Amino acid sequence: MTATQGQKKTLKTEIELFITNKVKELRKANNIGQKKLSLELRLSISFVGRAENPYSKAKYNLNHINEIARFFNVPFSYFFPETHLEKDCIEEYLDIHPKAKARNEKMMRDYEEKARKEREAKEKAKKEKAAAKKKATSKKK
Template sequence: MTAKKEQREIKKTEIELYTINKVRELRESRNVGQKRLSLELKLSESYVGQTEDPYNKAKYNLNHLNEIARFFNVPYSYFFPETHVEKDCVEEYLDIHPKLRANYEKMMKNYEEKARKKLEEQERKIKAKAKTKKKK
C-alpha cells in the first residue's frame, strides 16, 4: 500500500495542505473525530477524511473554514500562516490540474490574439488618418 501511494501525485497545494493540517491539529487536540466534524459541516461522513488525504482532491473552502472556526471557537485566521507562503501556489495549482492549465493557456492565447488584432486595427486607423491628412 505504501509503495502504491508513493507513485500517486499529491492533489493539494502547499497552502491547502497548511490549512488542512491546521484543522487536523485542532481537531485532534480537541478529540473530535473526522466523522463528527464532517457532520458538523453538513457534509458526507467521509469528507474530512478525504480532505486530510493529500492524494484526494477534496479540500475545505472558505465557508467550511468559517464553520470550523465557529465550531472550535478559534479565530478564522488560525488556519492561515502569519505571512504568505513562498511558493507560487497558483502555479502549483496549475501543475496539479493540467486541464485547468490548458484552459488558462488557451484563454491567454485568445486574449493575446485579441490584443494583437486591436493594436493592428489601431495602427491601421492611424495610418489611414495620416494618409488622408497628406492628401489635403
Template sequence: MAATQENIKKKMNTEIELFVINKVKEYRIAAKLSKRKLSLELRLNHNYVSRTENPNLDTKYNLNHLNELAKIFNCTIADFMPTPYVKQDTIEEYLEIHPKQKARNEKMMKDYEEKGRVKREAKEKAAAKTKKK
C-alpha cells in the same frame, strides 16, 4: 497498474491547501474530535474529513467550511491560514496539479494576446490612413 500507482503518487493539493488541511487537523486532534464527528458537525458526509485529510485525494475545505470550523473550534478563520503567506507560487502549483485548467488558462492568455495584437494593428492602420490624408 502502473497508471494507478502514478495517480496515487501525484500531488493532489497545493502547499497552502495542505497547510489549511493540517491546521484543521491539529485543531481537530486538540479538541479530541474524530474525523467522523467533525464531518457530522459540519453537516457533511460522514467521511468528508477523512477524505480531506487523505493526501491521495483532492478533497478540500472551502471558505464556508472554514467559517464553520472557526465556530466549532472557537477561533478565527485566519487561524487556519499561514502567516503572512506561502512563499511558493501557489497559482502555478495549482495549474501543474490541474493540467486541464492550465490548458484553458494558456488558451485564454493566447486568445487575449491575439485580440490585443489585432486591436493594435487596426489602430496602426487607422493611424496610417489618417496620416496619408
C-alpha cells in the same frame, strides 16, 4: 511535484495542505473525529477524511473554514500562515491540474491574440488617418 511509476501524486497545493493540517491538528487536539466534523459541516460523513488525504481532490473552502473556526471557537486567521508562502501556489495548482492549466494557457493565448488584433486595428486606423490628412493637404495646394 511529479509522480514516478507507482507513486501517487499529491493533489493539493502547499497552502491547501497547510490549512488541512491546521484543521487536523485542531480536530485531534479537541478529540473530534472526522465523522463528527463532517456532520458539523453538514457534509458527507467521509468528507473530512477525503479533505485530509493529500491524494484526494476534496478540500475545505472558505465557508467550511469559517464553520470550523466557529465550531472550535478560534479566529478565522488560525488556519492561515502569518505571512504568505514563498511558493507560487497558482503555478503549483496549475501543475497539479493539467486541465485547468490548459484552460489558462488557452485563455492567455486568446487574450494575447485579441490584444494583437486591437493594436493592428489602431495602427491601421492611424495610418488611414495620416493618409487622409496628407491627401487633404495635397488637395489644398
